[in-house]
Amino acid sequence: MGDLGEGLSHYQRQGFCSFHTPGHKGRQEFFHDLNFCGFDLTELPGLDMLHSPSGIIAQAQKRSAQIFGANETYFLVNGGTVGNQAMFLALSGTTKHVVVERSSHRSVMSALVLSGFRPDYLSPVIHPEFNLPLGLDIEERLSWSEVSACHVTYPSYYGAGIDLQRLLAKRADLAPDMPVLVDQAHGSHFLGSLFPASALKLGADLVLHSTHKTLSALTQSAMLHVQGSRVSRARLRQSLELLQSSSPSYLLLASLERAGEYALEIERWEPLREEVEKLHSTVGERFRILSQKDVGTYGIHSVDWSKVLINTLPLGVSASHCVEFLRKDFGLEPELWDEENILFLIGIGNTPEDIRRLTKGLDHLANRTLSSNTKDFKRQNARRIVTSLPPQILTPREAFLAKKRQIPLRESLGYIVGETISPYPPGIPIVVMGEQMTPEVLETLLMVGKGHWQGWQGFETQTIWIIEEEQGMS
Numbered sequence: 001m002g003d004l005g006e007g008l009s010h011y012q013r014q015g016f017c018s019f020h021t022p023g024h025k026g027r028q029e030f031f032h033d034l035n036f037c038g039f040d041l042t043e044l045p046g047l048d049m050l051h052s053p054s055g056i057i058a059q060a061q062k063r064s065a066q067i068f069g070a071n072e073t074y075f076l077v078n079g080g081t082v083g084n085q086a087m088f089l090a091l092s093g094t095t096k097h098v099v100v101e102r103s104s105h106r107s108v109m110s111a112l113v114l115s116g117f118r119p120d121y122l123s124p125v126i127h128p129e130f131n132l133p134l135g136l137d138i139e140e141r142l143s144w145s146e147v148s149a150c151h152v153t154y155p156s157y158y159g160a161g162i163d164l165q166r167l168l169a170k171r172a173d174l175a176p177d178m179p180v181l182v183d184q185a186h187g188s189h190f191l192g193s194l195f196p197a198s199a200l201k202l203g204a205d206l207v208l209h210s211t212h213k214t215l216s217a218l219t220q221s222a223m224l225h226v227q228g229s230r231v232s233r234a235r236l237r238q239s240l241e242l243l244q245s246s247s248p249s250y251l252l253l254a255s256l257e258r259a260g261e262y263a264l265e266i267e268r269w270e271p272l273r274e275e276v277e278k279l280h281s282t283v284g285e286r287f288r289i290l291s292q293k294d295v296g297t298y299g300i301h302s303v304d305w306s307k308v309l310i311n312t313l314p315l316g317v318s319a320s321h322c323v324e325f326l327r328k329d330f331g332l333e334p335e336l337w338d339e340e341n342i343l344f345l346i347g348i349g350n351t352p353e354d355i356r357r358l359t360k361g362l363d364h365l366a367n368r369t370l371s372s373n374t375k376d377f378k379r380q381n382a383r384r385i386v387t388s389l390p391p392q393i394l395t396p397r398e399a400f401l402a403k404k405r406q407i408p409l410r411e412s413l414g415y416i417v418g419e420t421i422s423p424y425p426p427g428i429p430i431v432v433m434g435e436q437m438t439p440e441v442l443e444t445l446l447m448v449g450k451g452h453w454q455g456w457q458g459f460e461t462q463t464i465w466i467i468e469e470e471q472g473m474s
């Protein structure tokens, strides 16, 4: 076996209990009728074509549209990423001004490069206890007369939902033709009364599901749902044809079809929710856990119980210290963590036993920490998020295509930045390509230490790409 294969089988042998994507959690039951070798086929007679479906793929997409409440559904084989990109491209020629959350996933930033729109950013509301962008104040920034399309994320990676209903009601009053596009990558499972209402139910025009994240589809398979006629379906189809592979995997497509059927089995989630409630009552006093009590605060309008977001500050230990203990002693694998938060994702493939194991692990962790003398962790790095957005000189597309050079970070004040730099998590850009380097951004970049970075090639050498400015550019 090669290095990659060895790495995967070594990982699998460790037998971690998964609280990360994919949502099927490696359970065979979701794939019992999927013949992995036999079904890895291409567009052969009788197998239809993803880019112009009229047979079995069209039927499967139609069924998914019924299940999720859309007028039409497109299966995606390049992840939710391609759904965000296609949504923006489909607006080309009809829209100039797009409102986008600054805390959007990087696929939205790449969609801005591809589409060329000048974004009008909405700043997230940072929750002071979690130090994370959990909410959005819809009233604060939207200037309805100037906006021609709006893209929002609902729910966030962490399970907090913005007041999408209010946004859509305002759209109906003030800008009835304005398309509202929703990245519901983390909420494909929003069906039935156990979860917040889905964006389709609330009336959004285009809705993206990363079906692999919480439902049972194979990694990289996703869906783009459409309702109404505010966005041209012909343009949407053309965009998907432009962006998606010409050899779509039938395994991914078949897993999407099955994921829709399993999503209807709402009763799978009921025992999981009961266990999550027990988790809150067992350890909720000792950690800070995002919960229904947070609804109505800091721009949070709903909380999805299937995302367990735990802040470790009340315990006085770092999140990485806690993760080390939970992985080693309890075999628990979270989705992500930063200095002070850990996120556990529950998917349709989790069992009540998994959640009991999580509760037990957290309980032991809290008892062990509270009885020891190692409680000296404090928030050190509150500056991973800038408070004032830097001036946008070039659009992300103009900046992407411009001539660039690398210079020492310390000398970059006033230059137009040529790369998008985000600490991950939470993945909110400190600076987006095309923006000017301000003292606050520079100070933040100089201060933040090692960690995971999205899009900063020069972290080790403390250099940054800037745009070669031509005469008259300002």
Ligand SMILES: Cc1ncc(COP(=O)(O)O)c(C=O)c1O
Residues within 6 Å of the ligand: 078, 079, 080, 081, 082, 084, 104, 105, 107, 153, 156, 157, 183, 185, 186, 210, 220, 222
């Ligand atoms: C909010 C959000 N949108 C879109 C995506 C992209 O989805 P995918 O990983 O399926 O390409 C992600 C991925 O993490 C995400 O967090």
